[in-house]
Amino acid sequence: MFFTLYGTMVIAGVIGYASEKSGYTRNGIVPSIVICIGGAIFFFFFVRMFGIGFRSPGINAILSSIGALIIVPTHWRKK
Numbered sequence: 654m655f656f657t658l659y660g661t662m663v664i665a666g667v668i669g670y671a672s673e674k675s676g677y678t679r680n681g682i683v684p685s686i687v688i689c690i691g692g693a694i695f696f697f698f699f700v701r702m703f704g705i706g707f708r709s710p711g712i713n714a715i716l717s718s719i720g721a722l723i724i725v726p727t728h729w730r731k732k
Contacts, residue, residue, distance in 0.1 A: 657710045658697060664714040665693035672722055680726055692721020 669689035673682045680688065696717030700706035706713045 658694070658696060660712040661697050661710060664711060665689040665718040668718040669722070672719075673713050674705050677724055678720075678726060685722065687727045688721050689718040692725070693717045695721075 656687075666686050666689065669686035670682060672678050673680065673685040678685050693714045696706070696713060697710075700713055707716070
């Protein structure tokens with residue numbers, strides 16, 4: 654379980670960094686990484702509690718990180 658959690662955090666951090674460097678988001682490197690890691694950890698524990706998710710923990714980490722990047726910045730961004 655702990656190796657899966659650490660792997661989820663690493664994958665989420667890489668996705669946050671890559672999204673910022675590619676120009677997909679404009680939050681800053683550290684906020685994007687924090688948003689991705691937070692979303693991935695939340696979804697990790699959600700899957701552990703309810704058993705709802707994809708078979709692969711890596712796919713769960715990737716999709717939850719991308720979902721967090723889509724939801725959080727657009728929700729709080731001023732129009």
